[in-house]
């Protein structure tokens with residue numbers, strides 16, 4: 001679905017298809033609490049976390065940041081189950097993304113330009129990534145990602161690349177500048193194909209210039 005939709009250049013629909021991939025892998029809806037991906041979590045407990053008086057706990061990352069005592073108090077689980085949760089959290093994708101738009105103020109109308117993305121995973125003392133934690137999925141699933149650049153104003157998908165990531169990866173996304181000169185805001189998305197709540201999104205601006213008129217070239 002993602003391939004077919006992105007070859008038509010439809011941004012929002014491509015992002016939706018990616019979310020469907022996450023939902024299918026985890027066996028849940030995007031309206032469900034993301035915490036239901038965790039072992040031993042039921043709807044009531046997710047609700048209790050969301051309504052936690054000192055701080056709303058709605059994502060894996062916020063749960064991880066809690067003080068141990070506070071989390072123990074909130075979850076009310078035996079140690080073996082807390083251990084399962086800690087293991088899950090250590091394996092949950094925690095990825096640093098840095099990007100660089102090459103020559104961002106010297107992009108010419110209709111010409112190719114690129115964005116370099118560096119991805120680095122916090123492996124938490126592990127050496128390998130291993131399959132996704134997805135007990136409701138009938139097969140072992142390897143984690144994959146999409147890097148997407150799009151224009152939300154026109155709903156256009158400008159570039160897409162499928163990425164797999166162990167510890168570190170550098171990816172180059174090439175695309176064609178718009179046909180009109182002027183400043184333009186693009187959005188870079190880093191979307192997981194298998195877990196909810198670990199996607200990233202960044203806006204950047206490019207300044208598209210008119211191509212140099214060949215008559216000004218001189219000397220021809």
Ligand SMILES: *[C@@H]1O[C@H](CO)[C@@H](O)[C@H](O)[C@H]1NC(C)=O
Pocket residue numbers: 152187201202203
């Ligand atoms: C990017 O820009 C869009 C449209 O202006 C906005 O809705 C969105 O929140 C921005 N995202 C980030 C991460 O700043």
